[in-house]
Amino acid sequence: MALAHSLLAALALGPASGYDLSKVFDSGMSDFWRASSQQIYTELHKLDDRGLIEGTLQQQSNRPQKRVYVLTDAGRTALHEFTRTAPRRPVIRDEMMVKLYAVDSADVEAVIEDLSARAAEAHSRVQQLRQLVAIFRADKSHEEFLSSGGPIGPYLTCLLGIAHELDNAKVCAWIAEVLRAREDGSDEPPPRDPINFGI
Amino acid sequence: MALAHSLLAALALGPASGYDLSKVFDSGMSDFWRASSQQIYTELHKLDDRGLIEGTLQQQSNRPQKRVYVLTDAGRTALHEFTRTAPRRPVIRDEMMVKLYAVDSADVEAVIEDLSARAAEAHSRVQQLRQLVAIFRADKSHEEFLSSGGPIGPYLTCLLGIAHELDNAKVCAWIAEVLRAREDGSDEPPPRDPINFGI
DNA sequence: CAAGTCATGTAAACAGTTACATGATTGT
């Protein structure tokens, strides 16, 4: 049921439409929780029925009408309660890692390409997240921002997203190199471990 | 349908029972794909029906009987084909990050505790994975192991698991410290960024 | 004798994806 709580968390920062929320799960939050617009619209109706949020139709000039939701007191309480409950183990399902696990029976070239592509995607995602961070922070330093009184949740989540993607990029690029060196069968020295596992 | 392919990938390394496989998804693979035993038993029946694997009942002295599966030629082909298809975006759903996103409306102490607990879990998971790596490698060095001819997929997946958990531990501990410093409202210098986002 | 591990399954409920459906407005 944490999709519901993600929506409450986003609405705790201010009123938003389903369309607005679908972009949250596509930008700052997308490294840790993703949701399709279909899921969001359906879940918003349920939350409204349960009285945790309240939606009102708004006419717009130049744009289709939209339904803007605000958190109710009950919703705010439910969100606070959620933050007091132990989080469940994260769900991760990464097909690329399944491909890597199967690399000995695999089309190795294809696996190397996937790893390289993943590393490249991670880099562009980092660029995107850095821009988001800059927008959050405006002209403030990290320290100033943290003590400035505004909401810091989305900012911190964003920083963790950057860390996650940087790590992703680093390890994928490294494994791609390791596999490439092995494919080439050359006597070049194998790529150095950039992570420091103690290998 | 990648649960099926994960099972094929595991069976490509040798015959195994449902019980054996459930442990794979609980150890070396668990950072990137998890599956419950119920899912596994059900999926194995389906794969058997489709002729991708073949199960035979085996009596054991001192133990309940088990059904051991082997990959068929069709299964091996299907697995190879899978490694040639582009992987879908990874699925991640992390309630703790939702709690962090909602930290401004949250019980901050509870969030700090979760982050610290997550960091501790990540560390013990690293210990566990390092042991697995040691078992894979036996007495060989990383370089020797890679060129020794045996399967390297599970080994590499394991290394990525370690990297993932180390990163996890580092960022969770850092954010916990940042929140703690903020809670205490002291004029101690805020904790230094261990990641290097350029903050 | 209790707890833990080995070992396999079914059924109901819930969550998530894919496909379908519509329509306005803006910029090229």
Add this chain to the structure above:
DNA sequence: ACAATCATGTAACTGTTTACATGACTTG
């Protein structure tokens, strides 16, 4: 005209979790 963005929804299908169900053997 066409593509992109804004904006919201339903229905069918698939995949996952939770609950239920059972039973042998091992170790402390």
